[in-house]
Amino acid sequence: MEMTFDKELDARGMNCPMPVVMARKEIMALEAGQILKITATDRGSIKDFQGWAKVAKDMELLDQQTVDENGTHLYIHYVKKGA
């Protein structure tokens, strides 16, 4: 199911730590309550976003999805900027 979002980060092909580093930068630029969609190809990003959400000060992990796109797995994360 496609969620609505306000901004999108294409992290395809990025290796750790870049998906989290870039997502953090994008979130800073959002208004409170806005949602960022991150599309990554690194499977490690699933657990890393979960771990990061536990310690992040102003971010909430809303949902994670795995999508098959022409045989490539995409790992999609939706995060919301907190107050």
Place this chain on the structure above:
Amino acid sequence: MTVPTGEWTVERLNEALHAGENIFILDVRNRDEAEAAPIEGTKPLRSINVPYFEMLESSESFDFVESVKEAHDRGLMEGMPKDEPILAVCAKGDTSDFVVDALRPLGYDIRHLGGGTLAWGNHYELRTVTADEKLAVYQIQRLARGCLSHVAVSDGHGVVIDPLRHIDQYTELAEAEGFEITAVLDTHGHADHISGGRSLADRLDVPYFLHPYDGIHPLDVLPAEMEYEFLKEGWELAFGTATVRALHVPGHTLGNIVFHLDDRFLFTGDSIFIRSIARPDLGGKGETWAPIHYRSLSRLLELPDETLIMPGHFSGRAEANDAGQFAAPLGELRETNDGLQMVQKGEKPFVDYILGSLPKFPEEYIDIKRVNAGLLEPDEDEASELELGKNICALSQAYELVGAEAEASA
């Protein structure tokens, strides 16, 4: 190939672990992975786990190297020594490289593990157990996972037992030593790692053997969706001048097999390990299978003392002999193996003991059994994730024992 300064290859790490070198581990993976798959040596290693995203969160910087420095200044790496060698590790070896860039200028003697714990988990060592004109036996060790497989060769014909997922090493060994692999055998349907059995047999166009009871997923109760030849009690295969014979020893699985080679070597898969024995509960029926396991192990104990036990797993590197092999004569294990000691006390004490020593049941083992029955096809990333961490096929005391002994000798 030149290796950059500040980087250790997995081969270098293995040397250090084998030699008991003093290294301090800075693990920057997320907490789940760091806990599930720590780097372990023959003696305990000191380590701290500081997930890289916690370093980022402790800093205002968007530059990762800068945020590692700030995290350090705020005390996140407390306990990390300045006067001892440190190895930074992450999952794939990129993040740990940045960590070295940040911490070296601060005066730490630090390098990182190239390829990360993923490369370490996929690292194999080859040991020659015997090699004379009539028979060679090789043990292939996947050290980070505690998985062992074996190749027996006679007169140019080779048989592979319990091949592990990365099958190139078997074809490369065959090429290097000049033999032809003529059969692939699995002792049982593995729960802890993905078997290379079916894929190796496919590549070489040779038969793949498994006991049909293990061609049924025990929890799904679904038949395997792959081709295999049926093993049974008394099955024999002659290759060169050698003969391998199957003994059906249900307990760990219902189709559990051990292979007896020329009445000298016993490839015990998941039945007898060096320090311990296999658990009976991975099919979800521990209480029902424990007495069956007892009868199977009692039967194996009737074999001659000089039978060389070559197991499918180890729990800790301290179990290796001086030659770095995980192998020991049955006569010795009768006296030193806790599980076999309990077998000798009788069925009731054995069953009580075994049901009281069950470690946790890793959920991913259900899926791994599906993969090994051809019911599920993971891609490379999913396969690596399923295989994260060391196997938990032995009774829990094996792990406690190894830890306690290692501490005592530290």
